[in-house]
Amino acid sequence: MKKSKQTLFRCSACGHEEPKWLGRCPECGEWNTLIETSTNSHIQAGTSSPNLNLASIPLSAVDPQEGSRISSGNSELDRVLGGGMMKRSAILVGGEPGIGKSTLLLQTAASAETKGRILYISGEESAGQIRMRADRLGIAGDRIEIYCSGLLQDIERILEAVKPIIVIVDSVQTLYSPDLGMVPGTVNQMKYCSYELIHWVKEHDAVLFLVAHVTKDGQISGPKTLEHMVDAVLYFEQNEGDTRFLRSSKNRFGSIDEIGLFSMQERGLVPVEDPSSLFLVRREGEIPPGIATAAVVEGSRTLLVEIQALVIPAKGAMSRIFSDTIDTSRISRIAATLEKHTKLRLSDHDMYVNVAGGIRITEVGLDLALAGALHSARTGLALPPRTFLAGELSLAGEVRPIRRLASRIKAGRALSFTRFIGPAQEQRPRLDELGPGDSDMYIRVADIKAAIQELMH
Numbered sequence: 001m002k003k004s005k006q007t008l009f010r011c012s013a014c015g016h017e018e019p020k021w022l023g024r025c026p027e028c029g030e031w032n033t034l035i036e037t038s039t040n041s042h043i044q045a046g047t048s049s050p051n052l053n054l055a056s057i058p059l060s061a062v063d064p065q066e067g068s069r070i071s072s073g074n075s076e077l078d079r080v081l082g083g084g085m086m087k088r089s090a091i092l093v094g095g096e097p098g099i100g101k102s103t104l105l106l107q108t109a110a111s112a113e114t115k116g117r118i119l120y121i122s123g124e125e126s127a128g129q130i131r132m133r134a135d136r137l138g139i140a141g142d143r144i145e146i147y148c149s150g151l152l153q154d155i156e157r158i159l160e161a162v163k164p165i166i167v168i169v170d171s172v173q174t175l176y177s178p179d180l181g182m183v184p185g186t187v188n189q190m191k192y193c194s195y196e197l198i199h200w201v202k203e204h205d206a207v208l209f210l211v212a213h214v215t216k217d218g219q220i221s222g223p224k225t226l227e228h229m230v231d232a233v234l235y236f237e238q239n240e241g242d243t244r245f246l247r248s249s250k251n252r253f254g255s256i257d258e259i260g261l262f263s264m265q266e267r268g269l270v271p272v273e274d275p276s277s278l279f280l281v282r283r284e285g286e287i288p289p290g291i292a293t294a295a296v297v298e299g300s301r302t303l304l305v306e307i308q309a310l311v312i313p314a315k316g317a318m319s320r321i322f323s324d325t326i327d328t329s330r331i332s333r334i335a336a337t338l339e340k341h342t343k344l345r346l347s348d349h350d351m352y353v354n355v356a357g358g359i360r361i362t363e364v365g366l367d368l369a370l371a372g373a374l375h376s377a378r379t380g381l382a383l384p385p386r387t388f389l390a391g392e393l394s395l396a397g398e399v400r401p402i403r404r405l406a407s408r409i410k411a412g413r414a415l416s417f418t419r420f421i422g423p424a425q426e427q428r429p430r431l432d433e434l435g436p437g438d439s440d441m442y443i444r445v446a447d448i449k450a451a452i453q454e455l456m457h
Contacts, residue, residue, distance in 0.1 A: 009034040012181030015188040035181060069253075070165070070207060073111025076262060076271040077104070079299070080234060080246050082254015085112070085166070089253065090198045090208040092172075092227060095236030100244055101211050103137065103268050104236070105168050106130070108209075110139040116165025116206075118143060119158065123150035123174025123184070137268040150174035150184055152193045159200055167201060171211040172226070190226055198229060239358025243278070244269060258299030259359075276415060279305040279357035286385075290377030293388040293417070294369030295408035296361055302404065302411040304388060306356035307366070309373035311349045319348055325355040326370065327362070334370050334393060341397035341448050344378055351377075365402045367393035368421070371448060372455055383455050387419040388412045397448045399423045409442060421445055421454055 009018045012035055016027035024031050069084030078084045085091070095101045102125075109118045122130060127146045134141050147158050152175055159167065169175070175193035176184035183189070194210060201208040210230065227233050233250040246260035261272035272278065280293065290309040295302060314320070321328045321335075331353050335346045351374065355361055368391035376383050390408050392400040401423045402408075409420050424444035445451040 007036050010037050010180075011035075012183060012188060013186045015191075033181070071113040072108045073113055074104075074108055074271060075273070076246065076260035077108060080248050080251075080254075080258045080260040081232060082251055082258070085207045086231065086253045087205050087207060088202045089232065090194075090201060090210065090230040091232045091234060092210045092212055092230045093234045093236065094212045094214050096214055096238070099236050099238050100262070100264055100269055101236055102170055103133070104246075104262075105170065105209055105211065106134060106139065106144075107137060107268055109144050109166065109168060110134075110137075110141060112166055114165050117145060117162055118166045119145045119147065119162050119164035119168070121155055121158075121167065121169045122146070122148050123169075124171060150176055152177040152196060156196065156200065159204075163204065164206060166207045166209070167197070168209045169197065169211065171213060173213055191229070194226060194229055237360070238264075241358070243272070243357060243359075245359060255299060259301065275301070275303060276411070277304075279303060279355065279359055280415070281306050281356050287382050289380050289382045290373055292369040292373035292376065292383055293412075294361075294366050295388050295390040295412055295420070296363045296365050297404050297408070298363065302407045303359075304411055304415055304417075305359065305361065307369050307373040308354045308356060309370075309377040310352040311346065311374060311377040312352075314348050314350050319346075319350055321351045321353070323353040325358060325360050326353050326366070330367075331370065331374075333395070334367055335374055337393055337395055337397055338371050338374060338448065342375065342452055344375060346374065346378060349378065364392040365390040365408070367391060368399060368448075368451060372451065375452055375455070381456065384419065384457075386417045387421065387455070388417050389421045389451070391421075391423045391445075391451075393448060399445050399447055399451060401425045413441065417441075419443060421451055 009021050010016070011025040011027060011030065011033045013030040013033045014025065014028040016025055018034060021034055021036070025033050069086050071084045072078050081091070093101055093105065106120065109120055112118065120130065125148070127148050130146055145162055145164065147155070149155065172190055172194060173185040176182065176189045177193055180188050180192055197208055227250060231252045232248060235247050235249060237245040237247065242264045244262040244264055246262065248256045248258060250256065261275050261278070262269040263272055290311070292307045294305050294307055296305060321331050323331055331351060335351060338344055339346045353370070369389040371393055372383055372389055390402060392402055394400055405422060405425070412420055418441055420441050421443045422445070424446045443454055445454060
């Protein structure tokens with residue numbers, strides 16, 4: 001007797017499966033999302049074709065050219081990606097609406113150093129709207145192919161016809177396949193459609209860019225598994241002005257410490273080649289209390305940034321810390337260390353901390369300058385002019401060594417700073433790494449007490 005066809009009901013929102021139809025999915029709580037599907041369509045796990053000849057190859061036999069890169073024509077994007085776009089890779093770009101994600105990728109499509117074709121897939125804009133943006137940016141776009149749809153099956157047919165070397169999908173939330181329902185943007189739709197596109201570019205030696213929206217918390221909308229599927233995850237951020245920051249939270253082919261700097265202008269995003277004075281405030285007259293200059297390292301860059309602190313008596317029973325650019329738990333730790341070892345009471349004060357230019361700083365070398373800014377704001381005594389700091393601060397009050405000390409000193413000297421306060425390392429920086437007078441401007445301190453004494457001297 002022939003076995004009857006078996007069916008189950010799969011949720012189009014989360015992928016949950018049930019043996020019978022329900023009005024509401026018990027997993028995600030969505031209504032009327034259970035769709036009848038056949039169990040025969042499922043791929044049986046652990047099975048393979050008996051006629052398929054499976055074989056492995058030695059690592060030494062792999063062609064190293066398979067790992068070659070393509071330059072995007074944008075120095076800042078190449079910096080964040082680790083030297084360019086890696087072939088057979090998928091890159092997820094996230095950011096707030098209107099921050100410039102589409103502009104960046106359209107400019108990249110026009111400037112990429114490749115002779116292959118480039119396919120720009122848009123599910124949010126029409127071809128006319130994309131052309132208007134290209135004209136505004138001064139992009140000719142002779143080799144850019146445009147296709148406006150979110151239907152996965154149509155996109156796959158276009159990919160086979162065009163055979164592009166770079167594929168840009170704007171955005172991943174607009175992709176959908178009728179096999180999983182007609183509603184785009186669901187978790188299941190994004191996972192399935194992204195997997196199919198990633199599989200295509202890895203087979204055809206191409207590069208895939210997936211644009212994604214972010215939630216209110218600043219995270220990419222959708223499941224975390226979407227980030228696990230791609231090779232690189234880039235976040236686009238902005239300050240209150242025209243500066244844009246491109247960071248990497250994941251990169252299989254490069255460092256995640258690099259940061260790309262752009263300026264949004266009438267002609268689109270322009271790379272900031274020399275950010276030396278971008279995060280410093282030029283003032284006439286004396287420096288006010290609560291201001292300190294830190295030398296920090298972001299990837300291969302050395303930046304001088306201004307730390308601004310304001311310390312006032314607490315308005316309530318508990319003190320509070322406010323900061324968008326430095327982690328508040330870090331400020332609390334530095335304040336506690338400062339209070340313990342210098343006897344400066346901060347626990348009953350509210351603290352406001354900011355970094356000029358709106359850049360977020362996570363590097364450990366910021367600790368010493370942050371302590372100096374908090375001490376200056378609390379005492380009302382301004383720090384000496386043309387002085388900058390760098391050093392990691394331990395809970396014991398020690399100023400610990402930091403990496404790339406010589407490059408920090410060189411960066412400060414190039415901007416006419418005359419005093420550098422840093423860790424008392426066991427070995428001096430190599431003389432051939434320092435310019436004339438660099439060693440003379442370096443004041444070594446072993447702990448936070450010595451650093452405050454030098455600052456107040």
